[in-house]
Amino acid sequence: MPSGPLRLRPDGTRRERRRGGAAAAGGGGRLLLARRRPQEPPRRACGGGDARRDARRPARADAGGAAPEAGIRLACKPPDALLRDVSAAALDVAVGSFPRVALGLEYRHLYEERQLFYRGAGHPLFTACDDAIDFDELRSRRIVGRRYWGARDVKGFASHRVGAEVSDMESAAALILSGAFLGCLPKHCARPWVKAGALRAIAPARLGYRAPFQMVWRRDRAELPRVRMMIDAIARSHGAAAPKP
Template sequence: MALDSLDVRLLRIFVTIVEAGGFAAAQGELNLSLSTISNHISALESRLGLILCQRGRSGFRLTEEGRAVYEEAKRLFGTIDQFDIRMKGLQHRLNGTLSVGLIDNTLSDPASRLTRVFARMTDEAPEVALSIVTRPPHELLRDVITGELHIAIASFPRTTLGLEYVDLYEETQRFYCGAEHPLFSRDDSTIEIDDIRSYNLIGRSYWNARDLKIFSIANPRATVSDMEAEARLILSGRCLGYLPDHFASRYVSAGLLRPIRPDLFSYRAPFQAAFDKSRAKSGLVPFFVKLLTSEFGVAPSGRSASRLRAGR
């Protein structure tokens, strides 16, 4: 069938429903009544000649055909978004320098698609120069506030009023010990929180020991400002601390590190893009944010700071 604008609109409604988890859950985002949503999906099913989902008292569930249509629709909208970004770049002839701040040691994370984002930025806005710096997350937020950076991407220790945040992905953090540490050869089933408290723990300077809250200690034995420094101390066999699993994996494979009680001490650190919306009404920042949301497959709308998040 040949798609028209109505089909595209109905497909967007369908994708929203799937990602929300059902008709009722999608009401707020679509701003439509349940009956209107149901009518739209019925119209789409009629257009496609397929049953896309089961709905009713038993809940919402995609059919096999519905899952296939959802995946194809996502690919379609990704292509449309890329076309839209490219056209805006051509229309406005973006130029100047975009300053982006990152945290250290994220290159090995398969969930991070920043390499692809920077490639597209270079291809689709060839007159824009990139300035990329690597700093601890609290310094990145400071530099976005002062205007030194246009945008920062990290797992932030706090949220700052006046900035907008876009959720991108999550990073798994695990609690590690080195091969020379007494806990390295102990079975996880014998290790409890009280056991951990008796050893030297590493804190992150920008967290004020909040990353070690589960252990209820006043002060860590060592403090670091980046992941490489923390890894060095853990590898020494004298300290315990958190590392991203993708960063630690090479040392785990070599038998130099092991995670301790992943069931108890692991957590997911959300990564976000932070920017000053008042400085981002037009130009480079909206273009880059559109690239981020397109490449990471997330909602394009930013949100204001509202609560403290756990992370690096």
């Protein structure tokens, strides 16, 4: 059995992926930065990134140039875990689509990500016309929900239960690609599988939505030089004005 999480190729086959590093509290010049894992997987894991964001200079490059002596540690975790770690000062800054607002934290809007509702090849609805698919039909099917949102992303049309709950997009993609489940994925994540004929979106105008992404940090730590440096770098990389000190 593989020892770590699995990556999926566009044809649905799997390949072993190395374990990612976990965040740890650090002192001195170490900068602790996290980016949420579930809604925006690495391009190599899901096969495609957002070209508009990829064209921008990464914040980690700006931060590295501004303070080459500072160590930067990156962590990928579900949004609820990121909020807990930022609140506990185990992380300095996090970026994600967060399910709730935590007291004592500052939030800064960065961008929105298009989410669509997908079916996999082999699913009974894969070849069905969107006009023939109504909410009653969807309620009768097994749907993938996101654990960190309490499956609120699918409760609008799931009748009595969610067919599966996941904590990351790779798991959601695996279930949807199996042809046994329906569920939401970021459009850029699903694009390679759509091109390969392995996924199809269902009624994008009706079921698609835009997920807001934010940067979050602890209010009482914003003036630490390393934290302020990364906050400003992330804001610049997304074309946003740097938050006032």
